Amino acid sequence: MKALKWVVGAVLLVSVVIVAALAYVMIGIDPNSYKPQIRQLAEKQGVAVDISGELGWQLFPGLAIRVGETHIAGITQPIPEVHLQSASLSLSWRALLKRQIAVSSVHIDGANISLADQQQTAAAAVAPLATAPGAAGEDDATSPSFAVAIENLKISNSRITLPVDTGSTSSAGTAQDNKALRVLDNFSLSGQQLNLVGKPFSVKVAFDYSDPTVTSPLGVVLQADASVNQAEAKYALSEATLALAPPGKPDINVQLEAQFDGAEDTLNLPRLVVSSGDLTATAKLTGSKVSSALQVDGEVDIPPANLRKVLSAWGIDLSTLPGAALQRVSLNTRFAGSTQAFALSKLALTLDGTELKGSTKLKLNAPKNLDLQLSGTSLDLNHYISDVDNKASGGAKTAGQTQAAAVFAP
Numbered sequence: 001m002k003a004l005k006w007v008v009g010a011v012l013l014v015s016v017v018i019v020a021a022l023a024y025v026m027i028g029i030d031p032n033s034y035k036p037q038i039r040q041l042a043e044k045q046g047v048a049v050d051i052s053g054e055l056g057w058q059l060f061p062g063l064a065i066r067v068g069e070t071h072i073a074g075i076t077q078p079i080p081e082v083h084l085q086s087a088s089l090s091l092s093w094r095a096l097l098k099r100q101i102a103v104s105s106v107h108i109d110g111a112n113i114s115l116a117d118q119q120q121t122a123a124a125a126v127a128p129l130a131t132a133p134g135a136a137g138e139d140d141a142t143s144p145s146f147a148v149a150i151e152n153l154k155i156s157n158s159r160i161t162l163p164v165d166t167g168s169t170s171s172a173g174t175a176q177d178n179k180a181l182r183v184l185d186n187f188s189l190s191g192q193q194l195n196l197v198g199k200p201f202s203v204k205v206a207f208d209y210s211d212p213t214v215t216s217p218l219g220v221v222l223q224a225d226a227s228v229n230q231a232e233a234k235y236a237l238s239e240a241t242l243a244l245a246p247p248g249k250p251d252i253n254v255q256l257e258a259q260f261d262g263a264e265d266t267l268n269l270p271r272l273v274v275s276s277g278d279l280t281a282t283a284k285l286t287g288s289k290v291s292s293a294l295q296v297d298g299e300v301d302i303p304p305a306n307l308r309k310v311l312s313a314w315g316i317d318l319s320t321l322p323g324a325a326l327q328r329v330s331l332n333t334r335f336a337g338s339t340q341a342f343a344l345s346k347l348a349l350t351l352d353g354t355e356l357k358g359s360t361k362l363k364l365n366a367p368k369n370l371d372l373q374l375s376g377t378s379l380d381l382n383h384y385i386s387d388v389d390n391k392a393s394g395g396a397k398t399a400g401q402t403q404a405a406a407v408f409a410p
Helices: 002-028 031-044 118-130 307-313 387-392 397-408
Strands: 047-051 055-058 064-067 070-074 081-091 101-114 146-165 179-192 201-210 218-229 234-245 252-261 266-276 279-288 295-305 329-338 341-351 354-363 369-376
Touching (some): 031 047
Parallel strands (some): 101 146
Antiparallel strands (some): 055 064, 070 081, 234 252, 252 266
């Protein structure tokens, strides 16, 4: 009985402490009193923050501050203009009891983000990691009573607009400032355990992409385990999957592994798989001098596939080709290239009944030159002569041979 009394007493004591702490937080600290401090802190960093909505407490599922309608814009910093409907900032109990606010995770809902140029796009892309634990200058950027170290980030029901310069000119030959908008609608992003010390963290991005050149939005979903080592300038993606859903077309799925070493200026793609319908392409690639004079080396493999079926699914009209054309296509080759030249070696190409092997070299700078060496057992171009042309010529063999020979004409 004494043990039971001790247990009950301990539970009651803990309950009283929790209730007292909640009462202290709810009554003793008004989050709206931090509005001027937040605004001043942001202004010191060259950012204007206007919180027109209310700040309030959220106790479940964890302690957080609810932020109402807010507008953010750059003063001296190249950050995008952001208008959000609401946000939730998860807090640390220990810091709060010391009358400090330490933000560890953020959930933003209903954001409208307008990017003016590529500089702002880059700034927006690195913003979550800039406030991750281990970010450079973190201690300098925060006051003793307000700290940000975002490990978990979630954005939902949002919209991002990016301008794209059309590059048009007027009739007088002067450049015009015509800009069309690229829109990422229904944008969502989630990242967990964000950091800059090289530890893997998960990230997922989804949105519907549209611009003036596409008739319907393109669905995009990216999931990956990423790592960023800011000190060593090393970046990596593992188990990355990218799904593209063009309206009315087969989905395109990409699997990717990638590593970039900023110090060595090298890129390594040990695995790249692109598939759409019955067509699958696998590639490996290594690159050097990525930021200066890019040089790449790798290989591509496309197993035998019915290319006619794939192209038909993409809405490409093949009615003028004979039914036997493009029924079996495969490719395997190594490649190497730079800004001056590109070459294929160990080339093995299957095109229906034709099997070709060889190599090719293309010189890109002047004087341009193409060196093509192919060998095979047969080359039957009648597979690819229009049925319409054959019918118009009465199906005469000489007409077909003339059209086939025309492929090699200058």
